[in-house]
Amino acid sequence: RRRDFLHKLSTRLVRENQTVVIEDLTVRNLLKNGKLARAVSDASWTELRSMLEYKCAWYGRELVVIDRFFPSSKLCGACGTVAAKLPLNVRE
Template sequence: LHKLSTRIIRENQTVVIEDLAVQNIVRNHSLARAISDAGWRDLRTMLEYKAGWYGRDVVAVDRWYPSSKTCSSCGALVEKLPLNIREWACACGAVHDRDVNATRNVLAAGLAVIACGDGVRPPRS
């Protein structure tokens, strides 16, 4: 984790991460061991203090931001998107892999925080 976090911070001016409740996710018994072994919380901590050392920015996007359900092409929001659906098509014609789409949206939201200085919250209905 030390080598990975150092490489990430050295190679990027801004690192955008999703603010996950790791403690709550670990309560899922089928995922707990894999998540604990990966050290998600430790990686975030290392990224944050190393960013301070190197003068970089780490932005955490709100955990309730609907990154998977928002189309990264047109911004449309899907009502329901169960976890077993890994790919979905938007009305605009774009076909999304759930994780790649979420990554694009988290990056865009984090860069918006840097540009505007505002928190990222889910859109109100």
């Protein structure tokens, strides 16, 4: 069921978008967190990424992988300013 869902999701994402942007996460480090480990492993992020990679190449789409240290949650979408400190409750 999970693999079927990932195939349908990745196909829909690639067909509907010219560019797909994902964040490069270290899933291995996320699994060390005891509270999140089960949810992270159930998500199959590594498998989704591999499906996106080959389907983007297959359909002629662009896959952009953002570095894990890029401050995307601290970046203002309007002006591009990066905030030095930004509490988690304020981020979107």
